[in-house]
Amino acid sequence: MAFETAEWNMPGVQLQSPIVQTAVGQFAVRIDNVSKWYGDFQVLRDVSLDVKVGERVVICGPSGSGKSTLIRCINQLEKHQQGRIFANGTEVSAGMKGLAQVRREVGMVFQHFNLFPHMTVVDNCTLALVRARKMTRDAAEEVAMENLKRVRIGEQAKKFPSQLSGGQQQRVAIARALCMKPKIMLFDEPTSALDPEMVKEVLDVMTNLANDNMTMLCVTHEMAFARTVADRIVFMDGGEIIEQATPAEFFDHPKHPRTQKFLGQLLR
Amino acid sequence: MNFDIAFAARIVPEILEGIGNTILVAILSFVGACALGFFWEILRRSHRLVRPIVQFIIDAIRSTPVLVQVYFLFFVLPYYGIVLPAMFVGIFGLSFYFSGYLAEVFKAGIDAVSAGQTEASQALGIGWLDTLVFVIAPQMLRNVAAPLGAYLIAILKTTPLLAVVTVPDMLGNAFDVASTTYRYAEPMFVVGVLFIILAAVVVACIGRLEKRLGLGTRHY
Numbered sequence: 001m002a003f004e005t006a007e008w009n010m011p012g013v014q015l016q017s018p019i020v021q022t023a024v025g026q027f028a029v030r031i032d033n034v035s036k037w038y039g040d041f042q043v044l045r046d047v048s049l050d051v052k053v054g055e056r057v058v059i060c061g062p063s064g065s066g067k068s069t070l071i072r073c074i075n076q077l078e079k080h081q082q083g084r085i086f087a088n089g090t091e092v093s094a095g096m097k098g099l100a101q102v103r104r105e106v107g108m109v110f111q112h113f114n115l116f117p118h119m120t121v122v123d124n125c126t127l128a129l130v131r132a133r134k135m136t137r138d139a140a141e142e143v144a145m146e147n148l149k150r151v152r153i154g155e156q157a158k159k160f161p162s163q164l165s166g167g168q169q170q171r172v173a174i175a176r177a178l179c180m181k182p183k184i185m186l187f188d189e190p191t192s193a194l195d196p197e198m199v200k201e202v203l204d205v206m207t208n209l210a211n212d213n214m215t216m217l218c219v220t221h222e223m224a225f226a227r228t229v230a231d232r233i234v235f236m237d238g239g240e241i242i243e244q245a246t247p248a249e250f251f252d253h254p255k256h257p258r259t260q261k262f263l264g265q266l267l268r
Numbered sequence: 269m270n271f272d273i274a275f276a277a278r279i280v281p282e283i284l285e286g287i288g289n290t291i292l293v294a295i296l297s298f299v300g301a302c303a304l305g306f307f308w309e310i311l312r313r314s315h316r317l318v319r320p321i322v323q324f325i326i327d328a329i330r331s332t333p334v335l336v337q338v339y340f341l342f343f344v345l346p347y348y349g350i351v352l353p354a355m356f357v358g359i360f361g362l363s364f365y366f367s368g369y370l371a372e373v374f375k376a377g378i379d380a381v382s383a384g385q386t387e388a389s390q391a392l393g394i395g396w397l398d399t400l401v402f403v404i405a406p407q408m409l410r411n412v413a414a415p416l417g418a419y420l421i422a423i424l425k426t427t428p429l430l431a432v433v434t435v436p437d438m439l440g441n442a443f444d445v446a447s448t449t450y451r452y453a454e455p456m457f458v459v460g461v462l463f464i465i466l467a468a469v470v471v472a473c474i475g476r477l478e479k480r481l482g483l484g485t486r487h488y
Contacts, residue, residue, distance in 0.1 A: 107391075
């Protein structure tokens with residue numbers, strides 16, 4: 001297979017890493033040689049990662065390896081200092097114009113849900129539709145109810161987040177993101193803050209999303225989920241991508257010693 | 269000089285005439301101080317180059333006595349052709365002075381809202397103004413309700429200072445009584461008691477408002 005520098009979606013944009021030439025817009029996310037520092041500490045080291053439309057990618061690795069930072073750079077909740085990031089074909093950067101428009105197409109689910117505590121579940125879902133998409137209240141509520149039912153929590157629409165369990169809150173957070181009809185969903189350790197008995201209901205919703213062909217990029221420690229749902233697993237350590245492979249390859253024949261060590265610690 | 273209770277009771281109506289102005293000035297100054305204080309705080313957060321300038325303004329406001337600021341507005345500005353009515357000077361002066369303090373209250377109130385709230389709103393593509401109005405401000409208000417009440421009472425207690433720029437209020441009326449009768453004990457005593465009653469009413473109102481809004485008892 002011939003590797004060449006792709007000229008992708010934007011004339012004159014030369015990506016540094018060798019990437020197989022593909023049709024325009026086939027990538028939901030392109031991360032090209034991205035580096036980031038917190039002061040003197042380098043959190044991301046020349047990371048390059050592409051996510052194709054419809055692909056499910058799981059990022060795992062020890063804490064402090066830069067997983068969350070990486071996906072938070074995609075919608076610029078964190079700014080990268082070197083390299084380029086494209087989300088749904090648009091390059092994102094610090095202080096860019098139109099960042100809000102890019103973010104509307106990129107759904108994000110947080111570890112701590114980050115629901116708006118002063119609003120009911122349905123209002124949590126309609127806020128962005130009304131304020132950012134300029135939909136009418138009625139139309140927004142219809143979309144919200146549709147997505148709340150999709151995560152099987154429609155009957156709780158009039159409650160406040162504090163009246164729900166952690167698992168229910170996280171499902172609301174997923175519904176809230178889905179309301180914007182995002183082209184890709186980013187999950188930042190969505191089950192890490194949950195009690196064990198609530199993990200499954202959230203993973204079930206995520207699995208259903210995957211079955212609906214949603215493009216997903218998940219940072220998670222749920223290895224069973226990764227094995228069954230992911231098309232590709234990316235292992236990060238020390239701000240670098242150490243290894244990426246299909247789940248079968250990754251779990252059964254990890255190549256890099258650090259990957260082996262990480263998996264060894266998990267299984268024990 | 270003996271304290272004359274009958275005289276004290278007799279002058280209550282005259283002094284009480286000023287209570288309307290006291291309440292009016294206090295409420296308008298409070299609203300003005302809140303608006304200006306919130307404006308300072310938003311400006312302070314807007315840009316890293318703006319920040320030190322706004323910080324200097326807030327510090328300067330807080331470092332000068334309110335009396336100096338009011339004197340400046342009422343007695344100095346006319347030298348430069350700017351003559352402002354006493355009532356305006358009073359309300360603007362108190363608004364300006366307390367805005368410096370309220371900016372700090374709003375700062376703490378916003379800081380207490382988790383960063384995840386802003387992130388969630390940004391991630392949904394909601395603009396900064398909508399994020400401020402619909403996500404941050406409502407949660408901030410819960411955090412600042414109690415200190416805001418305290419500042420309303422502080423402003424109320426500062427209104428008599430405006431007697432020096434001829435804003436007619438309860439203290440001004442008490443001075444009038446004192447200067448015509450040469451008795452100070454009773455008028456000052458009456459003013460003090462009336463302020464205690466006024467403050468008690470305000471405290472009761474704030475308490476009811478907090479209860480009504482479900483403040484204090486966070487249900488999240």
